[in-house]
Every structure is written in structure tokens, then in C-alpha cells.
Amino acid sequence: MGQQNLQNKTVAFLATDGFEQVELTEPWKAIKDAGANVQLVSIASGQIQGVHHEKQGDKFDVDQVVGDVSASDYDALVLPGGVFNPDALRVNEEAVDFVRDFFKQHKPVAAICHGPWTLIEAGVVEGRKVTSWPSLKTDLTNAGAHWVDEECVCDQGLVTSRRPDDLPAFCSKAIEEIAEGKHAKQTA
Template sequence: MSEKLKGKTVAILATDGFEESELSEPKAALEREGATVHVVAPDKDSIRAWAKTDWGPSYDVDRRLEQANADDYDALELPGGLFNPDALRQNRQALEFTRRFFEAQKPVAAICHGPWVLINAGVAKGRRMTSYPSVEQDLRNAGAEWVDQEVVVDSGLVTSRKPDDLEAFCSKLIEEIAEGKHSRQHA
């Protein structure tokens, strides 16, 4: 276990229908580097994964969204899947929680359909980003520059396309958290 992220606490914001690997792999990578990771979810004690083609296992929730404070975290990760970000992008509390990380210039990472949350939070405009291909036009409509790359970093914002990109995604997320706050205002 490395100590690169010792003393750092990261929130993973998710709800039912998150792509399992997009929560479990970043969580494990962050913990291997010494970070404390909290799964944050609205109104539940556990959330159920989507495992590629069917419902997967349930994961314990460490903090309910109503009890979570962005000031207590060093970074935010938003896993994809189809159902998870679609539900979160309609949750005002989830959008405000997300915006707080941008206001504080803290690292944020989103993969697959996760950028939907960023669009609805109003923080995608002017950003260079990637996502699952079906989210490309949504990001362009929100004022982002969309590129087809396995991982894109834009001043502390890390985005990736799909589970195949997780190794690069986790590596850049760890790098951005280790760097800390970013001098350029996110939003």
C-alpha cells in the first residue's frame, strides 16, 4: 500500500444502477494509495450495482447525501452506468454537492455517463472532456469540447469513456488528488 493519498478523503457519489467496475475499481485504487473513500448516496443505506448486463451486488453507503458535506472531502468521483447518473442529474442535492467541489477547486472525476451530472450541475461549459459516446452531443450542447480519448484532464477535472479506460482514469484521478486544489477556477 502506498501513502500517496494518506490523509485524503474522497467521496464517490452514486445511486442504484451504477456501473459496478466504475465504482469498485476507483475505490480500490484510491484505498491502495492510502485514501479514505466514502460512498455517498441519496436516501439509502445500500445501493445496487449494474454489472455489465444485469443487476449486480449491493454496496454499503457510508454517508447519505443529506449528511455529506463537500467541505469534508478532497475530491469527488462520479461513476457511470445508465441509471445512476440519470437519477443523480435530477437530484438537486446531488447537483449542489457536485458544484461545491468545483467552487472549492477540488478534483472531480466522471466516467461513462457520469458527465450527465456535470452537465446538469452547470459545470461542463468551457471544459475539454470525454464520455461514453452517447453523451458526446449532450456535452457539446452544454458548451464542452468533447474528445474521443481514454482519459482527459482539464484543470483537475478527469473524464473517461468506459470501463476499458479505468486504468488510465484511476491513475489520473490519483495524480490530481495528490496535486490538490487547482489554481484555475473550475466553473
């Protein structure tokens, strides 16, 4: 398959301190290289701190604060993993509403590793086939999802992957779904 064209698409990356750096930087580069405008959205302005597993990574400039934007400003959403990042996002009401609204508007969402924790909080995984970092299996199953151990799963515009090794498949599928646009069955 040739390179997808994401010109005129704007994609939000929702993250905060403690995100797994490669799970933001690789999809960011792939989606930007495909022509999309990418924005880093977080729960506060300034910079957020990435991690490389347990080691500190780099700092990244936040483009937008989640309370100042809405899902209607974007064509798709990417949720990187890392343990602390989704754990902080899922207790932030504005972040959870922001995520839920992408589903209400039938827009593609891609979540990797621990990223699906925020999807559970948004109440959008019931009846969905998903994957994640293995420790989230019980949480996702309890939330009504059908969890599978696969490199990359796509269910009606929701793309999920397990770990950084899955990034090539994750990026490729995310770009494909963003290029396709809205999915009628992608609902909250």
C-alpha cells in the same frame, strides 16, 4: 511514476442504484490502496445496487447521505457511470449542489462513462475539454464542453474517461490529481 500517496485525503464516491459496478469498485480500490479514506455517498441511506451492463450486480453499503455531507468534508469526488445512476443523480438537487461545490472549492473531480451527465446538470462543463460514453457527446457539446474521443482527459483537475476499458488510465490520473490537490482554475 511511483505510487502516489493519498494519506490524509478523503474521497467521496457519489452513486445510486444502477451504477456500473466496475466503475466504482476499481477506482475505489486504487484510491484506497494509494492511502485515501473513501466514502460511498448516495441520495438515500441503506444499500445501492450495482450493475454489470444490463445484469444486476452486487449491493453496496452507503456511508453517507448526500444531504448530510458537504464538499468541504472531502478532498475529491469520483462519479461512476452506468445509465440509471447519473440519470437519478441529476434530478436530485442535493446531489447536483454537492457536485457543483467541488468545482467552487477547486477540488479534483473524476467522472467516467455516463458520469458526466451529472456534471452537465451542475453547469460545470462549459469551456472544458472532456470525454464520456459516446452517447453523451451531444449533451456535453450542447452544454458548452469540447468533447473528444480519448481514453482519459484531464482539464484543470477534472478527469474524464469513456468506458470500463479506460479504467487503468482513469484511476491513475484521478490519483495523480487528488495527490496534487486544489486547482486554481477548477471552478464552477
